Amino acid sequence: MGSKNVNLSPIQGVDDVVRLHSVRKVYGNERNGVVALDGVTLGIARGTFTAVMGPSGSGKSTALHCAAGLDRPTSGSVLLDGREITGLSERELTRLRRERVGFVFQSFNLLPALTVVENVQLPLRLAGRRPKRAQVDDVIARVGLSDRRKHRPAELSGGQQQRVAIARALVTEPAVIFGDEPTGALDTRTALEVLALLRQAVRDVGQTVVIVTHDPVAAAHADRVVFLADGRIAGELESPTAHAVSERMTQLGAWADAPTGDLADGVR
Template sequence: MSPSKGSDDVVRLESVRKVYGNDRNGVVALGGVTLGMRRGTFTAVMGPSGSGKSTCLHCAAGLDRPTSGSVVLDGHELTGLNERELTRLRRDRIGFIFQSFNLLPALNVVENVQLPLRLAGRKAKRADVDEVLARVGLSDRKHHRPGELSGGQQQRVAIARALITKPAVIFGDEPTGALDTRTALEVLALMRQAVREVGQTVVIVTHDPVAASHADRVVFLADGQIAGELHEPTAQAVSERMTQLGAWADVPAGTVN
């Protein structure tokens, strides 16, 4: 599973098509998407419900196999890997941040952060753990369990856990969806900081224009197709584009934040 040389894209989808069900009655979630995410950038993926944004993330991260097309991550062609190779690649080269945090309640903060390395049979260096916990502002919470932390603190642990393996890319699936506005902004600032200061690559799926405005670029999907993108986005510009896509056609004015 040696990496192949390619462009500066750490993740690239080429003509990716994903159909759920059979050819006759199947649902087309992605209809031939070509998309690249460059190293050291922050990309947000948005779109109406059913647009294919979550499927796009799952295919990019090797969590779901495309029906056809190519996915290359950190120089590795994912579509040709078996399940064992995919698992190893996800474990070693990808970090994940979920809306529900996905921390193990019986483990303390340090143990949750160390978990990906332990699952990979690698020893976590204490200095590395201390560094990522300091970066997310949890140096004084090392021995607390998730139940003793706020939602924002739990998501900070999840970010530290994603960073500890020094992944090629971090994928976030609605990473601020369960947080209040102030805490969400703090978490987004941490992800932005990781991109700016250590050259981390971050890709998130979100429905929130404010979250998307922290990204370098917002990619819009509609009906399984790329429907445009914005660079250096503002929350207002993202909201306007989403309205044009019909994402909030049934939402009363003034209720989107």
């Protein structure tokens, strides 16, 4: 695993921006419900890029939603940027997400009537903050869209729309950016460009990024891959390669029914 494990070990890292401790999530009642997370303990160190992977139904999206304050665990604790969030009201959670969390989704979630600049400014306006032009221009330049500032989403390619979503996530200078399959709707080349942008944000400004993905190539851009299976942590890899990730996922039975061609495409 390597010496970096000191910074990334669950719950022990003094500079973990996200900590899940014994998190359990049951949908429905405890007796007959579906157990999505079964005692997950996980720490995410500040300034790192983490990918979360697992078979379908492993709990990876639920873990991300609980970590981001989008869903409440049935039991256990979640600390986000040093604050215990499991007991917060909906209003407090909304404010915390606006101020300290950035989101990048598979479907981009841009407002079609707004320009690139207006979409990027939106989180600041929702938080009651006056957008600073230099700050907005800077994040738009960082994602390579300075010449598209006045375009609306319908006038942009899918990759460009996801770049806008990344700029929107970066503009509030959040403690952590969560991505739920952020490259799932993109072709391979565009996906690599988006992943490079996320990697650059970690390297250049110390941003913390956590993504859920099914793609070994996407996961290989991370510092660390955490695997879930049946709602529990099933291991991790540091400095991962696409081949090593694919091999681990195969061991977890993630692609037992997948065509071999699909698997080969994933590790090219």
